[in-house]
Amino acid sequence: MAGETSRPAADATTDPELACPISPVVDIVFSRWTSPILWSLHAFGRQRFVELERRIEKITPKVLTQRLRQLERDGLVVRTYHPEVPPRVEYEISELGRTLSPLFAQIAEWATTNLDHVERARRHYDEAGAPRG
Amino acid sequence: MAGETSRPAADATTDPELACPISPVVDIVFSRWTSPILWSLHAFGRQRFVELERRIEKITPKVLTQRLRQLERDGLVVRTYHPEVPPRVEYEISELGRTLSPLFAQIAEWATTNLDHVERARRHYDEAGAPRG
DNA sequence: CGGAATCCTCAGCGATACTG
DNA sequence: CAGTATCGCTGAGGATTCCG
Numbered sequence: 001m002a003g004e005t006s007r008p009a010a011d012a013t014t015d016p017e018l019a020c021p022i023s024p025v026v027d028i029v030f031s032r033w034t035s036p037i038l039w040s041l042h043a044f045g046r047q048r049f050v051e052l053e054r055r056i057e058k059i060t061p062k063v064l065t066q067r068l069r070q071l072e073r074d075g076l077v078v079r080t081y082h083p084e085v086p087p088r089v090e091y092e093i094s095e096l097g098r099t100l101s102p103l104f105a106q107i108a109e110w111a112t113t114n115l116d117h118v119e120r121a122r123r124h125y126d127e128a129g130a131p132r133g
Numbered sequence: 134m135a136g137e138t139s140r141p142a143a144d145a146t147t148d149p150e151l152a153c154p155i156s157p158v159v160d161i162v163f164s165r166w167t168s169p170i171l172w173s174l175h176a177f178g179r180q181r182f183v184e185l186e187r188r189i190e191k192i193t194p195k196v197l198t199q200r201l202r203q204l205e206r207d208g209l210v211v212r213t214y215h216p217e218v219p220p221r222v223e224y225e226i227s228e229l230g231r232t233l234s235p236l237f238a239q240i241a242e243w244a245t246t247n248l249d250h251v252e253r254a255r256r257h258y259d260e261a262g263a264p265r266g
Numbered sequence: 267c268g269g270a271a272t273c274c275t276c277a278g279c280g281a282t283a284c285t286g
Numbered sequence: 287c288a289g290t291a292t293c294g295c296t297g298a299g300g301a302t303t304c305c306g
Contacts, residue, residue: 020189022168022244024248025244025248026240028251030159030163035156039154049267050267060301061269062270062271062300066298073254074254074255075250075253075258086268088268089269096254099246102239106235107158108155110232110233110236113232114232115157118208118209121206121208122206122208124208125205125208126206131214182289183288186288193281194289194290195279195280195281196280197289198288198289199278220286
C-alpha cells in the first residue's frame with residue numbers, strides 16, 4: 001500500500017471493497033500456527049528449531065518450517081544460521097515483530113476477562129439457543 | 134475442557150502446553166471470515182443477511198450462515214428473527230462483541246503504520262533473502 | 267540438527283438446487 | 287428473503303523418508 005497516490009482517503013465506512021481493514025493483518029499475524037510461534041518467540045526469546053518444535057506441541061516440522069519461512073518473509077521473525085557441525089539455526093522476533101507486543105497483550109487481557117463469557121454463551125446456545133427461523 | 138478442577142494457575146511461561154494464551158481468542162475472533170463479518174457489523178450496525186452477503190464480497194450464503202451461527206454461539210453476534218412475509222433476519226454485534234472494539238482499533242492502527250513494512254520485507258526477501266542452510 | 271521431498275488424507279469451501 | 291441439502295473438489299496439513 002505504498003504507491004497509493006491520491007486516493008480520496010478510502011474509508012472503511014464508505015468503501016465496500018475495503019470492508020475490513022484488519023483482514024490483511026489477520027492473514028499475516030493470526031494465520032494458522034503463527035500466533036503460538038510468535039508468542040513462543042516473544043515469551044521465551046531466541047530459540048532453535050527443535051525448541052520451538054517441542055514447545056509448540058503437535059506441530060509437524062514441515063508446517064513449522066513453512067510458518068517460520070512465512071514469518072521471516074513478512075519480516076516478523078529473524079532467522080540466524082550458524083554453519084557449525086551439527087548445524088544450528090536460531091529464530092527470534094524482529095523489531096517489526098516486537099511492535100506486536102501491545103497487541104498480543106491486549107488480546108491476552110481480553111482472553112482473561114471475556115473467554116469465560118464465550119464459554120457460557122456456548123453452553124447456553126447448545127442447551128436452548130438453537131435459532132428459530 | 135470444563136472438568137478442570139484445581140489446576141495450579143498454569144502460567145504461559147511455565148506450562149509448555151499453554152504455549153499461547155491468545156490462541157483461543159484467535160480461534161474465536163480471527164477464524165476464517167469472522168473478521169470481515171464482525172467488522173461489518175461493527176462499522177455499519179445492524180444488518181440483514183443479504184446486506185452482509187453483498188458487503189462481504191465473495192462469501193457464499195452457506196459459509197456466511199456457518200460463520201454467523203458460530204459467532205452467535207460464541208455470544209459475539211445477536212440474531213433477531215422477524216416472522217414476517219417475506220422473512221426478515223437481522224444481525225448485530227452483541228455487548229460482548231463490542232468489547233472487541235479497542236482490539237480492532239489497535240489492529241487497524243498497526244495496519245496503517247506497519248503494513249508497508251511487511252510489504253517491503255517481502256520484496257526484500259523475494260529478491261535476495263532466500264535462506265541459506 | 268534442520269530441514270527438503272514425497273505421498274496422501276480429509277475437512278472446508280464452492281457450486282448448485284431446493285424450501286418455508 | 288433466509289436459509290438448508292447435497293455433491294465434488296481443492297489444498298492445507300500429516301506421515302514418512304532422506305539429505306547436508
